[in-house]
Structure formats: structure tokens, C-alpha cells
Amino acid sequence: MSKYRDDLPQLKGGTYLTDGGMETTLIFHEGADLPHFAAFVLLAEPAGRKQLKDYYTRYLDIAAKGGTGFVLDTATWRTNPDWGAKLGYSAEALKAVNEDAVELLSELRAAYERPGAPIVISGAIGPRGDGYKAGNMDAAEAEAYHAAQIETFAGTEADMVTAFTLTSIDEAIGIARAAKRLNMPCAISFTVETDGNLVTGLTLRQAIEAVDAATGSYPHYYMINCAHPSHFDQVVTGDAAWLKRIGGIRANASKMSHQQLDESETLDAGDPADLGRRYLKLTRHMPQLRILGGCCGTDHRHVAAICEACVPATRLSA
Template structure:
């Protein structure tokens, strides 16, 4: 590991990148069946497209002196989704390795890397549909299914593994178990519906507690992603035992529900400035939130607005501290 992933647990604000797949589909006009961004890793042109995407966020973080977490383009690079693209099972290892190498090389070549801590996160997505998961996996099924991808990401040198858009505590537990067996730091990010609960109905606070209890608190921290701030603001502002473990959010630009987004023909980008203000409101309600980025419908414009807002808030706090009493 080139970067100590635990630097992310300091009080320093960290950005993440935005909605990789929706950005590539709607901004770059690419065809990505199943949201399978990993297919771009197979060609020099595709890797160049991914680099262009990631470099925007490196620059935003550097310009604002913020840390940065970059997720590999592997949310769909697990066995079932790779097979749906007509690829052999052994491509899982190769694609995940390429994804990590792309980001570690970007970090090494970036002239801003020394002043902007960059954490390379190996991204793992749900086995089923993140919006309509259907049958829930048991923890054992999840560990067995995701284990190969976790090994590939860890062997390639990812600083940590992030399980993004998790729809149930059991699948999250299985991924944590796979990471724990290797001694790899892991982050769990749950998605929630408009009522602030997981798709299976479990309250967010309870889901975090269930994972922690089953894994002896192994996850480095928890996140919420793929939901608009208004969908979970009351849940994340509560003072629950599980909520205290949530350090990051990656929000959708749209207020639409998952079901509505599934049926939508056009992207709803929302308002970047309004979304940034909502992030800051969530942070004021829960000061533990230091890791912020985007999900569906967001791009570099949303993250630039968020970075501006974080910088302004930090400057205002510094002025308050420096002002005579």
C-alpha cells in the first residue's frame, strides 16, 4: 500500500469522485450496459477515458487542498456481471488488477499527490441490482461470491476495499468477512430509500450495528450513497450508536426514488450549489462526516461546488477562531 488509508480517519476533509457510470453515460455519451464501467479497462482508449474522468477530481482536490478518495471502476466487476458481458471468469482478477493499477499510476504521476493525499479504494458492488435487489444474500453466500474480487483488489495494491450501494446488512457482513480474512481495511456504504431505510426495510442505524456486531467492529467506517440528502437527513442526524460510525456520504443529485430513477429516460442533475449546501447542512448535524462525494447524476461540476462550499466553510471557521473576543 502506497498510501496509509487511515489518514482518511483524520479530521481533514476528503472528497471522493462523483457518479462514474452516469457521468460516462450522459456526459461522455458512452454505452455502458449494466453500468459496467469495467469494460473500459480492456482498451487503451477506454483507460484514457477513465483517466480523463479521474484527473478532474485530482485537480479539484488539489485546488482546494482537500484529501481525495478515488474508487476503482469495478462496481460491476464481480463474477455474475462480468459473465453478463460475455467474459470468462478469470477476467475478474485481470480487470480488477487493471483498475487498481490505473489509479495507483495516476497517483504516482500526479504532481499534486504530495499535497493532496489520494486513497485508492477498490470498489465492490452488490451481487444483485442495487435499486431492486430481490432475494437477499446470506453472509456466507456474500463472502463466497465477493471473495475473489476482494482478493484481486487487495493483491493489486488497493489501499482499502469499499462495498458501495449495499442493500442489506448480511451482504455487507460477507464482504467484511472476506476482507478481514486478508487483513484488508474495508468500508461499507449502504443505500437507502426515500424513508431513510435500507431497501429491505432495516433502519440505517440498525444496519450499521448489525454489521459491527457480526464482525467485531472491523469496518474502518461506514457511508451512505445513492440517495438524495433529503432521503436520509433525519436518520443520519440522529445520535444512534450506528450513526456515529458513519463518516462519509455520496449523494444522488436527484430527489427521485430508486424506482423513479429506474424508469427515468433522462438524467436529473439537480442543482450543484443546492446539493453542496445540503451536504454542509448534513455535516453540521453530524460533524463526523468528513468524506463527501457524488453518486448518480453528479459529475465534476457538483464536486467543484462542494469543494468550494467546504473551503468557504473552513475559511469562515478559521476567521471565527482568529477573531478577537
């Protein structure tokens, strides 16, 4: 079963890389057909499984070279009932996909993990709806909705779950409560707009403090993803308690807004070296940042630049 569920190594310090923008890389760089932005469909065929393995391997090689740990997130951001129904997947089929996604990462961990550089497997959870729009579930509904996926991960070798691109505080509360009930460590990752606030207008501080208040501070840490550092660097200054709860960043390559990205027919890959420098600046005033990776538009080049910029000062202890 799980290797690190009872003792997550990234909570003890050091730097842990993770991957970049899986879906944008697979679609724009590799020509994959991902209906509804669902990478999990690749698990259905041997060629797709190999494509996913090759994708992860590029990042694992970067971590191995840098001597860092790694957080492997499953390709299951869209593996929930609403998106599954649009793709013709039953509840039983979705359960099998979530299990298969973890199995793929277990194989990679067995091949790549080395002493002093743990590889943590995280079951990726996405929002019920669109990651760029506000959700409309209350916390109780969100808990019931996401519990099935979390329960499936709890029966696998997954060490934790991470909910990405959340825009709704209630949905975040529901996911955290479901994870707590099922004894699964969890991280909550919010998406912010160009002003550093959630799409609802609420601040990141309000979101983190509300989830902590409603769940007994159950999330093991929070993250920010699907936004460029220039969109939120002005709101993560200071030393307030809520800021210290942010343990990871998975930023976009592009400075464009979510609306601009949605309307763009080409991929804006930004400047990997500049992104690395921005991450270094973030880690200098947020030393609690442990998990560093990318989101939309980023690929192995961006994560390599982040590693080169940040790891020498924060190398994982052997």
C-alpha cells in the first residue's frame, strides 16, 4: 500500500520538484488528442501509457540530476463524474482509471526513487466544473461529490491527494473534509486571477483562512497554480500565519489572463529562465515553499530552469 501516507517527507523540508503543464504539453508539443483537456484517456491504450511515462520521465530525470525529491501527480485532473460523463465513463470506469493512474506512477517510483530523494505519489483532483470559473456547490455537496475519487485513491499506493485549480472556497472545504474523513493527507491548490485574488473576488488569505477554520486546518499545505508569478507575487509578502501555509507553486508560463489563454489558439511558453528567477525570488521570502513545478504552458525546460535557479540554496538533505 502507501509508502509515505503516514509521514509525508516534503513536510520535513527540502525541495521537491513536480511536473509542468501536462495537458498543454501533450496537446501543443506532442499532438495528443485530449477531449475536454482530459489526459487520463491516454491510459486506455499502450501507446498512450508510454506517452505519459515518457512525459513524467523527463521531469524525473531533472530531479535526479538536481538531487531533489519529487511529487508525482496522477493524470486524473478531469477524472470526476461530470467530466467522466462527458467522455462516456461510468463510475466503475472512473474508479478503474484512478487506480490505473496510480499504478503507472508506482512503476515509475520503483524505477526512479533513490535514497535521500523520496518520490511522493499524489492523486490529482480537479474542480467539478471549469478551473477558470467560480464553482456553485456548497461544502457538504462538494464533500459528497469528491469523496468517491478520494476513497479510490485511499485504496491505492497514493500517499496523498492534491486538489488543483480550485476557485471555490466551499469546494476546497468539501474536498478537505472528505480527505480528512478518509484519512488521506491532502493539499489544496487555488487558482488566482491577474490581481492575485480568486475569480470570486475573495483574497487568497480569505480562502486559506476559511478552509483552515472549517476543517481544523486539515490541509497539510496549500499551493497556488495556473497563474503567472507576476499575478500573485504582490499578495504573498510579509510573514502572516496564512502565508506560511503555502507550501508549493505551480505557475503558468504566460503572463496572459485566463480569458486570454482560453481564447488563444497558440501556446505562450513565456521565458523559462525568467520563470526560474521569479521562483527564486519567491523561495527567498517564502522559505516554506517545498513543491516547485509548473502549470499551463510550462514543460521540462521551465522545471529545469526552476531547479537550476532554486535548488542550490535549498537542496534536499541526504
